[in-house]
Amino acid sequence: MNYKISHPSKIVTCKVNLPASKSISNRLLIIQALCNNNFTINNLSDSDDTIALKKALHTDHNEINVGAAGTTFRFLTSFLAIQTGKEFILTGTKRIKERPIKTLVSTLQALGAKICYLEKEGFAPLKITGTKLLGGEVEIDGTISSQFITSILLIGPILKKGLKLKIKGNLVSKSYVKMTLNLLKEFGIKSIWNKNIIEIKPQKYIGKTKTVEADWSAASFWFEIAALSKKCNICLIGLYEKSIQGDKLSIEIFKELGVESIFDDGKLYLTKNKSNMRDKTYDLSETPDLYQPIACTLHANNIKAKFTGLDTLKNKETDRIYAVKNELDKLSKSSINTYNDHRMAMSFAPLCLIHDRITINNVEVVSKSYKNFWNDLSKAGFIIDPLPD
Numbered sequence: 475m476n477y478k479i480s481h482p483s484k485i486v487t488c489k490v491n492l493p494a495s496k497s498i499s500n501r502l503l504i505i506q507a508l509c510n511n512n513f514t515i516n517n518l519s520d521s522d523d524t525i526a527l528k529k530a531l532h533t534d535h536n537e538i539n540v541g542a543a544g545t546t547f548r549f550l551t552s553f554l555a556i557q558t559g560k561e562f563i564l565t566g567t568k569r570i571k572e573r574p575i576k577t578l579v580s581t582l583q584a585l586g587a588k589i590c591y592l593e594k595e596g597f598a599p600l601k602i603t604g605t606k607l608l609g610g611e612v613e614i615d616g617t618i619s620s621q622f623i624t625s626i627l628l629i630g631p632i633l634k635k636g637l638k639l640k641i642k643g644n645l646v647s648k649s650y651v652k653m654t655l656n657l658l659k660e661f662g663i664k665s666i667w668n669k670n671i672i673e674i675k676p677q678k679y680i681g682k683t684k685t686v687e688a689d690w691s692a693a694s695f696w697f698e699i700a701a702l703s704k705k706c707n708i709c710l711i712g713l714y715e716k717s718i719q720g721d722k723l724s725i726e727i728f729k730e731l732g733v734e735s736i737f738d739d740g741k742l743y744l745t746k747n748k749s750n751m752r753d754k755t756y757d758l759s760e761t762p763d764l765y766q767p768i769a770c771t772l773h774a775n776n777i778k779a780k781f782t783g784l785d786t787l788k789n790k791e792t793d794r795i796y797a798v799k800n801e802l803d804k805l806s807k808s809s810i811n812t813y814n815d816h817r818m819a820m821s822f823a824p825l826c827l828i829h830d831r832i833t834i835n836n837v838e839v840v841s842k843s844y845k846n847f848w849n850d851l852s853k854a855g856f857i858i859d860p861l862p863d
Contacts, residue, residue, distance in 0.1 A: 475838060476809065478859040479823050480831040484704040488854035490696060492688035492712045493844050494519040495719060499686050500527050500545050501657050504553055504628045505679055507531050513681030522842045537563040544573055545621055551578055552625040555587040556632060557604030565599035569814060578622040581614045609633025613640045619786055620647035624654040630674035631663045641670045646786050649720025649760045656718045688712030690721035691763045692844045695820045697728040698767040700744040702774055702827040708744040720761045731771055751777045759783025766798055766821035773802050774828040809833035816842035
């Protein structure tokens, strides 16, 4: 389905219950599955990725199709590798089969995992035969994806010799690895991170009830909306002021782009302020998911900034650098393609605050991380008009 989106007044006033963090939810599901004493997870994400992971962890089938859920695929690769005596086929969509997995698989194989490729070398689908991994010292390339590192860290405490993971090269999306280790600590797992080596001794997860905080990545689109509005009073509910999510950096980045943010009584209030937008270089190596809302905000204000730290974006749901450039170049001439990427839809929709109306194709993609996005836009005064196919 396609939507034509507009906002008559360009003044945005609303309260938004943000979705739960997909990143935290997916890590917690793996921890829960590895924990001897079961525990309750409150406010679990209802995103497609989290639903796919929960389903996979509770299935009796040997063939697991994760759909388009890249995080789910990567986390399951390590998890299934330690399910002793069981054999699995792990697969997904055409795009999943195009996203490289070799770095993770090779590292697991070095630990003794039995994994082989069923089609193209280095890509899904995988045949995984679960075995009791001893663990020990192993190297991994840190320049490809932090999810590979998280995937292995999550099973680290279960390994007989624990894990000593040496990270080669510059670690991308470092904040997500920090998030993983913070969650491990909450569930009783001690780790040592010294320079480029993370060490986890054999330990047992200790279960505890956990409530998932709201998603700072989802909040970034409301920061964009605030920046592009004439005036706004936006209340975001569910965010933690002392969050373990790296995308909390939205506060600092968007302050320069004219958004004032204040925490009060557990809620975050966004208002429009004077913008200090200027040509500069943004280093997003720790928070690459912020690229799309920032790039769209800058384009709307004719700011030609430079970006570094975007190496991982070509292997996301789409090549995000190409997709953003392509759609911004034809912004005033046609509808916006989303490339099966939830963040494309959510970062381009707010541009109707500048361009009067924007047409977004395949609007269903937002369910990957933020199912209520279009409903929340409606509550904020945006007009959502479904278009005939």
